[in-house]
Amino acid sequence: MTATARSRRGVRSLAGLVCGALAAGGLAAAGATALQPGQARASSHREAPLISADPQHDNTDVYAFVSPDKPDTTTLIANWIPFEEPAGGPNFYPFAEGSQHDIHIDSDGDGQGDLLYRWTFDTKTKNGNTFLYNTGPVDSLDDPDLNVTQTYDIELLRLKDQKVVSTTKVADDVPVAPSNVGKASMPNYKKLRDEAIRQVDGGGTAFAGQADDPFFLDLRVFDLLYGGDLSEVGRDTLAGYNTNTIALQVPTAELRQSKKQPIIGVWSTTQRKNAKGGWTQVSRLGSPLVNEVVIPQKDKDKFNASHPWNDADFLPYVTKPELPKLLQAIYKLPAPKEPRNDLVSVFLTGVKGLTMPPNVRPAEMLRLNTSIPPTGSPKRLGVLDGDNAGFPNGRRLTDDVVDIELQAVEGELLGNKNDLGDAVNVNDVTFGDTFPYVALPTSGSRGQLAKKKNGDDAARSALDGGAAVGSSTSGSDGPSDTLLIASASAGAAGVLLIGLGLAWWRGRMRRRGVV
Template structure:
């Protein structure tokens, strides 16, 4: 168990999610990375699935504009397969908007939307997906992919699963791309910011993100497309991170204009690095750094060798902090787990140095979410990942159901060398997402369509397989009828095609 705990040690600087983690990005949610996941696809183990989300804390009823992707930004998922901390492959999504509302209505849709081409859907987005290699050469993989819209409610979108299925687009070479809204897959009690769960572990058991949605990009591609030299057998380890680049904005009354070069404004590899490891004065800088700059930033490295959270646990709960410098955390945070550097964790798991064709002289320590794609999917996944004896789990990549908060707290408190810390074994008592994940691509749960403050958040039943809808409580059906009546009035006023007389049943 101590060995397994040692393998998980590097999750310490990770921990959880990255919602509104830095001052500047908190004011620009459309380009704010929230989470990155990377895992061998459980139903297609010859492929890897990469999931990245943006735009945190989306309240389902947050109209009239809801949650579009920025059209003046670049949304990237990066792959480093040779360990030099530079992207060998960048998958880039850019967006276009078709807004049919004009001056005639405030509605996002003016009737039930049953397909992405439905005339009732008044706000639409499409995307281009490019693949850019390390030399800057790009190839367009998808030229006009369709984005699944924000879920505006059960009357407007009676079967969001069908819309999501229509938004899955084939990628040349045997892959798939999905872009659209989803349930926020991360689960935790975020009251860690209230003196670490109230100062006495009384503030636990409440899933802070229950009922909220995010904008999600999911990409599934064969392992060989990501591996160094196309050989996933000799070179199974990849590093993954997402970033967002944006142009500057010139604002004038009633309009805005994007100008100038694109600059990186958000970045995410391992979860919660910027949120609870990086101090406030470095947060905006970290979002602007590229991975090859990490090891050259002493103030950042010092926060890994001497992390803050164990000191807080000691001050508040009286549990001694592990001795510093934390070389176990440095090994995972900057290098991946490998015996080739003589670090404290005596195992080979997920460093690019373990790839047969990597040149050690070019290896550069950096913060990335690293995945060994040769580890097969677990028959019975353990939410604690490697700490629970499941080598496919976090920090070897990150699956949707990995309980990275509980793993991270244990690691920060020394589980890498001492095993589970009994006093913290209960964790935050949020051990799973409130909605089941799918069993096929894109795996994320369907977006919620009930107000977070209604007590019925997540009313649509959990997704089964790759999509699907669900039944609604009677109160929500009544709300849906009222919404349908309101939409129907709008349709009549706008002289568009009539609303169906009956509210469609939710699948």
């Protein structure tokens, strides 16, 4: 069986699950009440006006997956601070002090949090009379030459009906891995990262520190959908940028309701003190891209600040999404008929028989079925390619959520077969096999001179316009045969033009002087 055939079998399988949910009335409540409780789905790299001006509180992505090397545990990862330029000193990128970095768990499907893991950070400076982040080479986390240090506490809050029932401290004064200043300052950064991986109470493992940004995509989608003529695709815009990561690996039994009800919902929030001394939620995140490309400008800040039980305000943006209309206007791809109950199933309730808990209250959240074991050969298209351990069943680092969501938005689950994608299929750096799984952060600079001199960065990617290792990028901003419409089969050399016609496309580009 070919890879394409396997992909189509996976699509048919998921489509059948969705149709089954519709037929069984599982989405009958998808009208005025469909989005009431739950959490936001957004990959917030500058996705809303207010939070784009406050990057330290901006959580960029959330991941939840059954740990591949410890399948009796679940790994939760949340990232903060988008677009960290590696050379961004002298202050680099500390976690926000005096704020609450939270990961929420809904273990019964009612859209309300049952568990909440809360990180709070504390910063210390040894010598305030120097501008330096470190005053010499740093060999360990307690090295006196590491001038600016951070530690964190983790609290586990148990909730019922949105009220705290109990609070338990599971980690106290744990060191944060510092920003990766460079080879002279931190000659063995991996050693520093390894020292920051700590055991916490309750049988868990925790990490907080800088990492390579694991999200891979071409953000030039915002230039009228890849330049309006497919000339801007295939480059991982986040290659070479870092982010701040918190990661927690806990026994799965601590998260789920029971073996009979193994599905959990996961999202993250950031809260900071307001002028009155109370807490204000300023960022909110579950799954990728919704606040960026689904929620309109007028409601983006409201979306970030709102609580799950108010999500009904945003329902029309899911059932009547803007993106398919843009694809039709720009690329003549017919928009599926509305209302989009197929997207309600994928984004709000979970897919029946896979990620939909019993008696679910529809809401946007990253849903994970913890009873599905990890696979040794994950497929980047996850459930769409028959890999039920991947997105939208949770989210692994390797899941190509951009391609998955583009294909779903264009009606893949309704029988509208397509291979939409941004031609960026893998991260620019290989992920790890053990906790915390994220790749080490880039050091130095993303500039052209740094590319020639920083030999240790050669195995990552040619930064700032170069080719991402293992991806289908063309390595420049100029035209190439790498298109927005990319094959779901890795063996197909990454490019198929679906729905447009290659001859028509080339003729159009020649008339425009692009090719």
